[in-house]
Amino acid sequence: MMETQALDFPKIDAILRSNGTGEVTINGTSHPIEADNEATVLKEALALITETAAQLGRPVKVSTTDPDGQGTIIVSPEGDVSEAASTKTAKTSPRRHKTPEPTAQPVRTAPADVEAPATPAAAPAETARFAAAATPTKQPAPSTEAASAEPSTRRSLKDTSFLVSAPILEPATRGWRRVLTRLGFRMDPSAEELAEREDIRTVSQHWPGPRTVAVVNRKGGANKTPTVVMLSAILARYSGAATVAWDNNESQGTLGWRTEKGSHDRSVLDLIDSSQTLLSPSAQAAEIARFVHHQTSDKFDVLRSDENDEGDHEVTAEEVDIAHQVLTRYYRLIVMDSGNTSRAANWRRMIHHTNQLVVPVTAIEDRAEAARLTLQTLESRGGHDAELARNAVVIVSESTDAKRSMNGDALKRAKDEARRIAEGFAPHVRAVVRIPYDPALVNGPIRYDALQPATQRAWLAAAAAVAKGF
Structure with a gap:
């Protein structure tokens, strides 16, 4: 995985300021950046970081600072950007239903097509039941004794709904995360932005x-x-x-x-x-x-x-x-x-x-x-x-x-x-x-x-x- 390959060397710090300037520091060497807007500053900063990753032939870890706070991202030699798994918490990633793996998941500008699971076992139990009900396969009729002994699993329609009630987590709108999202790398909001949204x-x-x-x-x-x-x-x-x-x-x-x-x-x-x-x-x-x-x-x-x-x-x-x-x-x-x-x-x-x-x-x-x-x-x-x-x-x-x-x-x-x-x-x-x-x-x-x-x-x-x- 990307983050397991990323080392603490070289030490890379990236700063994005609200006045349209930025700075990338690689092992103590500063690279100031000035541009007309945050997006251009970030593009130039990512170009410097990606070049470093390409020279090393592996992903690099970057400590980011912006007016919204601090964070850590991973940049691959191909320019893919992901958020370091250590910064992910249940609060900042409410969309995950499974415990996230301790590796970074890259967010790409052109996501690969996602296919449905090949086997019913990969689907949730409720989905499997709907799929089974829709499959026109013949099942052997249960015996009278089995039918009378088996408890009914039929549920009332009042107990279910096809509407999605869970809130949708909107992408980041501030700092590095906002600009990365605008460039096509969908980033979740920081803890600071989530706290502000809750207020x-x-x-x-x-x-x-x-x-x-x-x-x-x-x-x-x-x-x-x-x-x-x-x-x-x-x-x-x-x-x-x-x-x-x-x-x-x-x-x-x-x-x-x-x-x-x-x-x-x-x-x-x-x-x-x-x-x-x-x-x-x-x-x-x-x-x-x-x-x-x-x-x-x-x-x-x-x-x-x-x-x-x-x-x-x-x-x-x-x-x-x-x-x-x-x-x-x-x-x-x-x-x-x-x-x-x-x-x-x-x-x-x-x-x-x-x-x-x-x-x-x-x-x-x-x-x-x-x-x-x-x-x-x-x-x-x-x-x-x-x-x-x-x-x-x-x-x-x-x-x-x-x-x-x-x-x-x-x-x-x-x-x-x-x-x-x-x-x-x-x-x-x-x-x-x-x-x-x-x-x-x-x-x-x-x-x-x-x-x-x-x-x-x-x-x-x-x-x-x-x-x-x-």
């Missing part, structure tokens, strides 16, 4: 009935508002479900400042005043647009808190009930921002309506301590509140202060602190997700498309963790 599947679900997420931390500056925006954007984008981000601050919150403003100035107080009309049987779905502010690229709506500087109205528990009743009439998913007072009537009523609790925290000690106290307060109340605390999702974002200095030591300290805080919360909640620093989250309007790819991936993981609680 996307999770956030794309629809649930029976509306769901409410509360984002809470009694300390200001803990990243509550960016968390509300990111969760709303991802869940709305992938699921297509009607989603609203609601600023449930006691008086004036900041959600409206970090999101797109519509053509009006209405807030939650206006929605409450019009609740009877909005809840009437004759009300139409589009009427809610008079009170919310649509986010054109991220596909969710924002219900702002009151921004009247001359007003002193504080939202009551009864008004939270009214607003929540209206929103569940028009939306499948509600993500609630909150103030910093866990004793406030509107804060406690928000918790009453919550299905999933999210506690954001930046990698700063006082924010982490405030998050801990928030969870502790809910846990001490027992019942529904305690259950929310136990099943909470904690989202730890790296500190922005250390990042602004762009000092290597400060960056490392920020990551280490985020890791330490995440590990501290992990035993006490359902899930903890870490988010890397991203300047697009610091100031101004928040847009999902403005984030760096690594940040988008981290927020997708966070949204998936939240959706698993629905």
